[in-house]
Amino acid sequence: MYYGEKKIEKPIRWAMVGGGKGSQIGYIHRSAAMRDFNFDLVAGAFDIDPERGREFGKQLHVDEDRCYPDYKTMFAKEAKRQDGIQAVSIATPNGTHFEITKAALLAGLHVVCEKPLCFTTEEAEELEALAAKQNKIVGVTYGYAGHQVIEEARQLIAEGKLGKIRIVNMQFSHGFHNVAVEKNTASTKWRVDPKVAGPSYVLGDVGTHPLYLSEVMLPDMKIKRLMCSRQSFVESRKPLEDNAMTIMEYDNGAVGYVWSCCVNCGSMHGQKIRVIGEKASIEWWDEHPNQLTYEVQNEPVRVLERGMGYLAPSALEEDRIGAGHPEGLFEAWSNLYSRFAQAMDACDRGEHVEFWYPNVHAGAEGVRWVENCVQSADQGAQWVDYK
Amino acid sequence: MYYGEKKIEKPIRWAMVGGGKGSQIGYIHRSAAMRDFNFDLVAGAFDIDPERGREFGKQLHVDEDRCYPDYKTMFAKEAKRQDGIQAVSIATPNGTHFEITKAALLAGLHVVCEKPLCFTTEEAEELEALAAKQNKIVGVTYGYAGHQVIEEARQLIAEGKLGKIRIVNMQFSHGFHNVAVEKNTASTKWRVDPKVAGPSYVLGDVGTHPLYLSEVMLPDMKIKRLMCSRQSFVESRKPLEDNAMTIMEYDNGAVGYVWSCCVNCGSMHGQKIRVIGEKASIEWWDEHPNQLTYEVQNEPVRVLERGMGYLAPSALEEDRIGAGHPEGLFEAWSNLYSRFAQAMDACDRGEHVEFWYPNVHAGAEGVRWVENCVQSADQGAQWVDYK
Amino acid sequence: MYYGEKKIEKPIRWAMVGGGKGSQIGYIHRSAAMRDFNFDLVAGAFDIDPERGREFGKQLHVDEDRCYPDYKTMFAKEAKRQDGIQAVSIATPNGTHFEITKAALLAGLHVVCEKPLCFTTEEAEELEALAAKQNKIVGVTYGYAGHQVIEEARQLIAEGKLGKIRIVNMQFSHGFHNVAVEKNTASTKWRVDPKVAGPSYVLGDVGTHPLYLSEVMLPDMKIKRLMCSRQSFVESRKPLEDNAMTIMEYDNGAVGYVWSCCVNCGSMHGQKIRVIGEKASIEWWDEHPNQLTYEVQNEPVRVLERGMGYLAPSALEEDRIGAGHPEGLFEAWSNLYSRFAQAMDACDRGEHVEFWYPNVHAGAEGVRWVENCVQSADQGAQWVDYK
Amino acid sequence: MYYGEKKIEKPIRWAMVGGGKGSQIGYIHRSAAMRDFNFDLVAGAFDIDPERGREFGKQLHVDEDRCYPDYKTMFAKEAKRQDGIQAVSIATPNGTHFEITKAALLAGLHVVCEKPLCFTTEEAEELEALAAKQNKIVGVTYGYAGHQVIEEARQLIAEGKLGKIRIVNMQFSHGFHNVAVEKNTASTKWRVDPKVAGPSYVLGDVGTHPLYLSEVMLPDMKIKRLMCSRQSFVESRKPLEDNAMTIMEYDNGAVGYVWSCCVNCGSMHGQKIRVIGEKASIEWWDEHPNQLTYEVQNEPVRVLERGMGYLAPSALEEDRIGAGHPEGLFEAWSNLYSRFAQAMDACDRGEHVEFWYPNVHAGAEGVRWVENCVQSADQGAQWVDYK
Numbered sequence A, B, C, D: 001m002y003y004g005e006k007k008i009e010k011p012i013r014w015a016m017v018g019g020g021k022g023s024q025i026g027y028i029h030r031s032a033a034m035r036d037f038n039f040d041l042v043a044g045a046f047d048i049d050p051e052r053g054r055e056f057g058k059q060l061h062v063d064e065d066r067c068y069p070d071y072k073t074m075f076a077k078e079a080k081r082q083d084g085i086q087a088v089s090i091a092t093p094n095g096t097h098f099e100i101t102k103a104a105l106l107a108g109l110h111v112v113c114e115k116p117l118c119f120t121t122e123e124a125e126e127l128e129a130l131a132a133k134q135n136k137i138v139g140v141t142y143g144y145a146g147h148q149v150i151e152e153a154r155q156l157i158a159e160g161k162l163g164k165i166r167i168v169n170m171q172f173s174h175g176f177h178n179v180a181v182e183k184n185t186a187s188t189k190w191r192v193d194p195k196v197a198g199p200s201y202v203l204g205d206v207g208t209h210p211l212y213l214s215e216v217m218l219p220d221m222k223i224k225r226l227m228c229s230r231q232s233f234v235e236s237r238k239p240l241e242d243n244a245m246t247i248m249e250y251d252n253g254a255v256g257y258v259w260s261c262c263v264n265c266g267s268m269h270g271q272k273i274r275v276i277g278e279k280a281s282i283e284w285w286d287e288h289p290n291q292l293t294y295e296v297q298n299e300p301v302r303v304l305e306r307g308m309g310y311l312a313p314s315a316l317e318e319d320r321i322g323a324g325h326p327e328g329l330f331e332a333w334s335n336l337y338s339r340f341a342q343a344m345d346a347c348d349r350g351e352h353v354e355f356w357y358p359n360v361h362a363g364a365e366g367v368r369w370v371e372n373c374v375q376s377a378d379q380g381a382q383w384v385d386y387k
């Protein structure tokens, strides 16, 4: 149980690039970061429109002169301050992540970057190397991974409760883009423009989320080969897909499926992961983020609930309100941001943290997976060896 | 609303081959057929073991001398009686379906055959031709199709409520065979023996069920090509699979997925179909066979319920107890058997019925699909043109 | 597992009073009774309108001359036949149950009577005595009690899995009569006419169903006192209620609640029972009749499923299709009718059956409960000692 | 949609009494208050144990010299500071609420008080008067009311979508105290001690929550009389109840039920409210706090979802992450605290806010309801006129 005490001695001085007024994801970054004394928002280049960004920054109690017109100015100016920022979160459209992350690392900052980290494995490897060289943390916001029962799933699997893993069935499939909403919505427009969005739409935008959940739950499984079939049901989205099915073969003989979709009309809660072993399965669904079903064949299905004493200690640490009360996505993100803060703080003290969090390698893995999927899809949905 | 009145003038004199004591599926055939004055059970070759078969037949009030040791004897002897059987249901292991159906047609009988109708499209075409020549009905027991809301789904789609269809997501995925239960259970043993089961296990055993639901809902969509990835997680089942994922491309640009599985630990109600159009989706799940969700994008999800006045008239005809009360699988089968009886009766009178039912072509289509899936899988999960 | 074999040597010759064309409940009686060789429908006085009744009987393959204009004629004429009826089911409006049951017993018939058995405990006691004197079975169709997991609940409680029972929370609350549908529907009209319906509407019509479930699950608990608050939200229904809440105190210190309602707009599946003990609870809901939740405090909620090997043997006996497949209300009724048949058959042979079924005392108890509720309600919802 | 901008010019200087390390409810107060620049935590008397309280305060970044040993000292010392606190939240055991709230108002502070506001209506009226006299805000943390779909329910009802209201069915029923956990848990111990807890346990502790939801949804309905039956299943809790059923009659002819319980074994999400009108019902359940079912009789049940464009504008204002993503209890509380802040800020500027929030009268109403329930229960569960 967590009562809100500080986890690091002093809040980290923190800025955002992007995440401005009207952006989809900016608020949850701030809400998660600023909770529980982990980060202080002291600067920002919140918007592609500098004026709007400054106005917004002021609404967030950021000093006017630390509301910057762009990230370059911010990194340069902040570097000169005694009390300059120590970390930055990047919540801009995909096409800018690589260059901003790189610039931030070069500016000596810790980074929290939105997914996708970048567009190519080449870029990803460059960032992995740079983070290592600069000795800085790069966190990636696979936010759902912060739900506490995801950790319980990881523990159950580690303890062998499921037996040998056979099938991992994943999906993130919503319906909000069933028609060309991008015609009228700025924040969807860039998503279907390859220059800004990268080589894929739904594979990267949604598919990588349950994929990362599988990586948390199954840290030892490696993809051997995969095939991906993708479509653009809204024609104008071509070459970017709005629907895709990926089949993966893992090195241990297991198979995985990922259904990524944004034209699944009516679907409100489209993210699920089911891990099937030879003895039992576990399933998590984002409509019930506080629950995990644990299904041993020939026994009654069990519904595990966040916060209950029968969970693994590590799945209980981040309980904030007790069992039976619904925590939501904000707590999941808060849990991640708390780990980012602790990792940054430890890093600054020359130490390491023990717990997992979506780091630069997780970010790189997402990029790699999309790249492989796209390669397969573009070859007519043929199998490709995973590399 | 249906009150139990006869739908045909006189019950059809009927026999069973297989479906004996201890068999999985025999009882539901009898229960569905004998309901509502459609069929009278007057003879049978219920068991591979003649003695056990006779004993069982007597328990079913079948005259001892019409409890036959095998189907050949039965067809021959019954043909000589004035009051001989008019129709036969075949509920034996897969490997016998072709020869028994053929023999029954040649003996001038109407047939209800378990799925799969046979093993190859060649055989299927032979049966299609023979049924036409003999002018006899062949029904195939894709029993779930008899649930009333399946008809509602068909109507909603026909009326264009979903718009152009884009994705059909299907699964039949249970966990009862997560280990080699066939070592100890006769009724599972034959299922993994290619000689008796045919060229596939779960594709045919479970996958063809939601596939047929999709055919009912989407009568005009044709598969263009498919690929299938299959595994035998219980090694001794090789070459037969206990898990498979099939991806299909339809001629209208839609895609379909079928997950067929019997090692999905803990899954109790594994059959689902979701049809996604450009405007709305519908979803049916066998855990709630009386409900259908109808999900128009940007409107609240609606839960349609069996028996309610807002349904299509054709979806209400077979209501037997009123809305709000759970009908189950037995009613679904009864609905099919009632259609079989009416089709047989009409056929005998030189007429045709207007309504759909799983007929010999539906049976043939299931066989064709499995054949294509197996071909793809055996080529390393490559795409094959559907033929 | 049950495969459909006969449970009694010869089907019982059986007739119906009421349950005619268009009646709500007639079909399920026939479907349940005639299943599995338990009863043969050989006669009937199906309708208040003799002509319509005869027409309907013919549709049910009943000989025209055994389609009687009224029950008196039927009992008289059948008594004179060698092959006359042995049992009768009564599915007429409430006001006739007492006299028809009495007449049937006097005519030497076994009876299956719809609830309520009669209107007053005085009448009920008369029927109890008469049934004993005539040595005949009177079954009452509390049909939901036939769901197999109800037996599982009974066993779990008997084994002490819940500990001392504290609270029994029941409801049967639907919305189909939210407005005065009786203005246009014959089968609702009589329900709100005290002369035909008796002293209550929803208490008797729906409330007694979960009450009987509680009697099956908790055979030893006795009501000590109760209070009932009832309303007629559709004014024209006065003095009969369309909503009621009953609070009961049991002799062992437990309390019970029954919410009876027919104006609960939109509620499709309104029957639930939750039994709460000091260690655990069980809950059954008619929307999921094949499931029972078993909830031990501080353990994950378990979902028990019909047909699974972990259930009590007595809860598995009536499985007809295996776990994971939805059985419905028809199977529940079939299970009861099968017990009625076996009880009648044993009775005729001078024996007794071991298993429970809703017998004449269960019918009497429902009448008593309604009487007490009405008495309380009519005194301004004051407590009354249960008698 | 809310992006986190400040709603008031400057955060309110804020302190807590109680809510210390290990307390159940302290963290959610802080998390909700400190979110979005509404309140700055600058002082506290967090714990009955001053030393532990000071240690904890330091963990919350409160200056050591503003971590006070008790609330009296705090109010006195803070009053002398230029930058002294402007508001205080009280999260101590029930028995102290009255005196601390009174002291806070007298010290010129705005107050957020935990429920129950006090023990008697006499006290409640004193606080109502004092708040008016001091012209200060008293907010009461009926936290669930902050869920956005509660506002949607209020709007649907106000628009007449349900028609005349007939039945309000409420429950808050959990199982965490099925045995005498208070023997070992400090935070449960006081709850069953009348001196500290007040005249009731579950009625006040949980029952008042859905009651307040009903007040939000149905602002015009007044209770006319009620009866309450309560029990102490864990004997040592006497005279305080661990289970209670309350039946209410409203002045417009509607009835209400509240089931309050803490011995409902296994129940994880026990809070529900269902409002039934003559045309439709709405239902909210805390297991799905982002959903509201809207059930028009004879139409398919509709599931309304937080964040969707079809909701009332006022139900969308506090959306923080978009539809389809689970917000939880923390957002509900944040919404309330945001309204408290705005109300305090407006009050200081001599203005009023337009929106509803649980104010001192809501607090008083809860106290009144418990008082009436207890009076009824203590008279043997007799009806009492509501006063």
Ligand SMILES: NC(=O)c1ccc[n+]([C@@H]2O[C@H](COP(=O)([O-])OP(=O)(O)OC[C@H]3O[C@@H](n4cnc5c(N)ncnc54)[C@H](O)[C@@H]3O)[C@@H](O)[C@H]2O)c1
Binding pocket: A017, A018, A019, A020, A021, A022, A023, A024, A025, A026, A045, A046, A047, A048, A049, A070, A071, A091, A092, A093, A094, A096, A114, A115, A116, A141, A142, A143, A186, A187, A188, A205
């Ligand atoms: N982790 C998740 O669950 C999740 C969810 C949604 C979005 N995202 C990711 O977050 C990122 C942002 O997505 P969004 O939906 O919030 O986009 P959006 O279009 O809604 O908002 C983008 C914001 O970035 C600002 N911006 C754009 N270019 C900028 C620049 N060069 N410098 C500074 N600000 C700039 C815009 O003004 C806007 O405020 C994307 O990479 C997306 O993939 C992640």
Ligand SMILES: NC(=O)c1ccc[n+]([C@@H]2O[C@H](COP(=O)([O-])OP(=O)(O)OC[C@H]3O[C@@H](n4cnc5c(N)ncnc54)[C@H](O)[C@@H]3O)[C@@H](O)[C@H]2O)c1
Binding pocket: B017, B018, B019, B020, B021, B022, B023, B024, B025, B026, B045, B046, B047, B048, B049, B070, B071, B091, B092, B093, B094, B096, B114, B115, B116, B141, B142, B143, B186, B187, B188, B205
């Ligand atoms: N439609 C469905 O939903 C469904 C469900 C289950 C099974 N099935 C199909 O039904 C068929 C039977 O399956 P099952 O699970 O009941 O098998 P089972 O092994 O449980 O029973 C087979 C029965 O057939 C008898 N039999 C075997 N060979 C025979 C022969 N030559 N002549 C007469 N009787 C013979 C056996 O004695 C036994 O009684 C299979 O084709 C299977 O695919 C369909």
Ligand SMILES: NC(=O)c1ccc[n+]([C@@H]2O[C@H](COP(=O)([O-])OP(=O)(O)OC[C@H]3O[C@@H](n4cnc5c(N)ncnc54)[C@H](O)[C@@H]3O)[C@@H](O)[C@H]2O)c1
Binding pocket: C017, C018, C019, C020, C021, C022, C023, C024, C025, C026, C045, C046, C047, C048, C049, C070, C071, C091, C092, C093, C094, C096, C114, C115, C116, C141, C142, C143, C186, C187, C188, C205
């Ligand atoms: N057990 C249950 O779950 C359940 C459910 C519904 C109804 N019921 C009970 O079943 C009984 C019938 O209800 P229903 O809803 O089917 O009623 P209904 O009005 O739909 O049908 C009544 C039938 O009885 C016939 N009838 C009336 N008077 C008769 C008479 N004197 N002789 C012969 N036939 C006569 C009518 O013609 C009609 O066919 C009632 O007592 C009701 O309480 C029980």
Ligand SMILES: NC(=O)c1ccc[n+]([C@@H]2O[C@H](COP(=O)([O-])OP(=O)(O)OC[C@H]3O[C@@H](n4cnc5c(N)ncnc54)[C@H](O)[C@@H]3O)[C@@H](O)[C@H]2O)c1
Binding pocket: D017, D018, D019, D020, D021, D022, D023, D024, D025, D026, D045, D046, D047, D048, D049, D070, D071, D091, D092, D093, D094, D096, D114, D115, D116, D141, D142, D143, D186, D187, D188, D205
């Ligand atoms: N609104 C809700 O949903 C909700 C939920 C839980 C509790 N509550 C209410 O919150 C209040 C606190 O409940 P809890 O469960 O957190 O209790 P708790 O026993 O867990 O914690 C009480 C806290 O108050 C401190 N405290 C006690 N007396 C004090 C005093 N005189 N001065 C300063 N600190 C003192 C204790 O040290 C402890 O930190 C109760 O009134 C309870 O009814 C409300």
